[in-house]
Amino acid sequence: MLGGVTALETATIVYTDGACSGNPGPGGWAWAVPSGAYCSGAAERTTNQRMEIKAALEAVTTLDGQLEVVSDSTYVVNCFRDRWWEGWLARRWTNSQKKPVANRDLWEPLIDAYRAAPGRVTFRWVKGHGGDPMNDLVDRMAVEAALRQQGRCG
16 A cells, blocks of 8 residues: 555546636536546636636545546646645745635645545646547536536436
C-alpha cells in the first residue's frame, strides 16, 4: 500500500462539470462515472467557478477508492497539478497577491479530502465542448440542474 491506496487498485474515472446562467446567477454542478453512478445539484445564486469546484468536491467526497477526476476546468485541475493549494496553506489562505483565496469554503474541504489519502485522487483536464461524450454529459446535467434548480442522482 502506498499512501492509503493499494498499488494495484484501478482508479474510478469520474467526470465533473459546473454551469451558471449569468455570473453570478443560478448554477448547477454534476459528476458522472461512465456506466455508473451520477449526481447533480443546484445553487440559487453562484458563479461558474464555484460550481466547477462543487462538482469535484461532491465527487471526491461521495465516491470511495482511487479516483481520477476529469474536468474541463483549468481552475480546478491546475490547483492540484500546479499545487496552488500548498501556497494557499503556507500563506494562511491568501493567494500570491496577498488577497484571500476566493471560494475558500469549497476549496478547503476539497483540499482536505485530497490530502487525507495521498495518491487517492488525481486530476486530468479535458477540453470542454470538445466532443468527449462524458464531458458533454456532465455539462448537460449541470446546465439542467442550473435551469431547473434541482439535481438528481442515480
